[in-house]
Amino acid sequence: MASRIPQFNQQVLYDTTPLPDSIPKVKELGASSAPLMSAAYFIGARCRDYNDDFMQCKNENPGKGEFECLKEGRRVTRCARSVIADINKSCLEEFRKHWTCLEDNNQQLWQCRPAEWKLNKCVFENLGLKKEIPDQPPNVTPVHLRKQMIYAHWPIPRSAEPFVPPTQTGDNNKAPAAASSSS
Template sequence: MASTETSPLNVEELNVTSAVLVAAAHHYGQACRVENDAFMKCRQEKKDPRACLEEGRRVTQCAIKFFRSLKAKCNDEFTSYWTCLDFNNQNYQECRKAEKSFNACAKEKLGIEKPEIK
């Protein structure tokens, strides 16, 4: 008889490419900072990733929520940006126009501003 109990490792996965992750990295970092920081703090303090499964689940849930919101509100701008990065071997200089458009949409419709890189 199969168990109906859910494994602590069964979570919805984020199914995106590296170009999508690179393009969204700064905005995702802003949107999910609290969850990511809590996970990293747990990992550092507990020194056992198994002790941080709940924090890891929250990171994944936040990422999924972020990307769904991105798709719903800035899909065209974001797709133009990550596609440009993908086709230009992640050469940011080639994609500044698309990046500017995406950043403006993320700020206006998601309330997330790209942090200034120092």
């Protein structure tokens, strides 16, 4: 048996030292994991440049990136706050249904595809953001657009259809092709 009597510190410590003025002030998101997971692809779509700057800073400052990259991290947080606020303004009902489903189903995305499709449609129509999985092979149906989920607790209703954003066609795509063929 142990001869030492265990001693536990029940006091919570807070560091009250203010951050330097060089680090921009930003309110935290105040969201749990389910709303963040629900909005993650939209945050990634709008905040990609800020995320890339933050990751580049962390790669350039190995071991001390947490301190050197606070400014970039605050920019990411500010951008994510704006996405969450815009989704709450434009698609609150769909957003709440999706993240509640995630919370009730242990964060398993495949359990909540019909609610996700409605959220994707609303966010695309109101904010112009679409869910895209990075490095998705072009000849494979993305997992979030499949109508049959192998591990789902219940089948997806036949009436539910995945939302597929329209592809850009027209003059915007013709100009770069014409420019590249002339060079």
